[in-house]
Amino acid sequence: MFRRQAISCLRRTPQSRTLATEASSTETSRPQPVLSKKPKPRLSTAIILNRSPILTRSPTSFENAYYTYQARVRRALHQPFPYDFYFKQGSLLETRFNLEEKDREKASFGPTFVQDDYQDLAKVEADKAAVKLLAQQEGEGESLAPREHPSDKSGDIKSLDRAGERNLYLLLKSKENGKDVWRFPQGGVETTDFLHQAAQKDLHAECGEGIDTWIVSRAPIGVYKPPQSDPSAPEDVVFFYKAHIMAGQVRPAEGIQDFAWLTKQEIEQRLDKDYWGNVKDMLSDF
Template sequence: MFAQARLAASRQPTKACLRRFLATEVDASVASTSASQTRPVLNTAVILNRSPIITRTPSPFERAYYKYQANIHRALQNPFPNEFYFKQGSPLEARFNVEEQRRERAALGTPFGMQEGEKSEAVLQAEQTIRDEEDLRMPRQHEADTKNDFKDLNRRGQRNLYLALLQKEGDKHVWRFPQGPVNQGELLHHAAERDLETQCGDGMDTWIVSRKPVGVYHPPSPPATDPAKKNVVFFYKAHIMAGQVQHDPKTTLDFAWLTKGELSERVEPTYWESVKDMLSDF
């Protein structure tokens, strides 16, 4: 609306001059420039999230709670109808019985889950099979964690990670989320997508969650600029599915995938105050 009015005014200088000449009280050109000065400069930033990729390790308290509940569950469970689920004397039944006895002994203590009498052929076979089985579990610590590689997407598998870029702002370098300006007439969520690609390259498969921004930041204007000119940054949440950042070394010095705690140590305090509630604690 404002833009249209201004455009119309610039296209028809004669008419504007005429109006200025006639209307002595209000100067139209002065009014339009003050409006453009107070209108904030829009920016979008993307909080690019890598969701946890492995289950969280339970705390000692949680582990004790789960063990206690599992023991109550076992002590109160209904009798298991063995004869329905297994053929009598089958290897599967022998294996189940061996494993069940071990679980029983682990949960309730030695008088429970003890083998009575001679072990049958099938039971001995099942015990041998269990002994021969390899432990195929993956390690819960990735080598990126031991090397402390902040650029590896496999680091800190249990935690939510966020992409932060080290960029020049004014005369200093700051860590912040990928950010860029909004073009005239562009939708905010389109601008967010475009800015992410401009800053981080097209080597990532990402998904911006919503069309609505999830937060806003009013950066303090640097002393060199006009104090009336305001910047506004709208944040969008996005997920990374595949790929990696290919940053432009001219604009971005470095990038890192950081947890909330690691991010708080790097970013500016004012920036942190406005973004901290949008990030997952875990």
């Protein structure tokens, strides 16, 4: 019993004090830590609501030239195509494939590359007519939807179909201190909520229930502390969350004057400089 006590005493003794010294003198003279009088910071969440690109990016002219060149190299080196494996001999589908293949060869290697060794001109014309009829039956030749939406031409920044190749983000316009300010959707955090839950609530509170959204992560993607004029006031801390819009459209709440779906470059023109400096790295350049 006595021995166990002794061992436990040894364990508790800090290594630094091996000799008996006047411990009380040093401990009392240590200054008490000064408790900050500042009140607890006020937390809020802001949501960077993103509409992902809905169209593939159109390649630059350099990329296009590169792809054309590589396609030509590939066509020049490819293994022979097994016609008899894929087509019944003399079938209409084979005829169509042969005609199309000739066009593709001409497009790749020039109009003089393919020799038109027609034996029977009448048969060739008949083949062409049959292939044309087949194409009509299959509904080919219908024009595709344009890559430019009507809202691009009209400059409608509220449309979700605008700028299909770009990442769009939602900005709201509201009145703060008698001034019109563009900002991301934002709201306070109640003490019982997690931040990501608060973000979802705040988004619906400002943009209505008519949108289907998904908050990407539980952890915030960024933080912003607005500059404060009064140092004794509680500090404001804004946590940013990324979200995607799946369906629906924004119906702004009462305090919100306007909304817009904007690209990063358009957002820069509307935001306050300090705010922009904090959010710019959370947005996609393209």
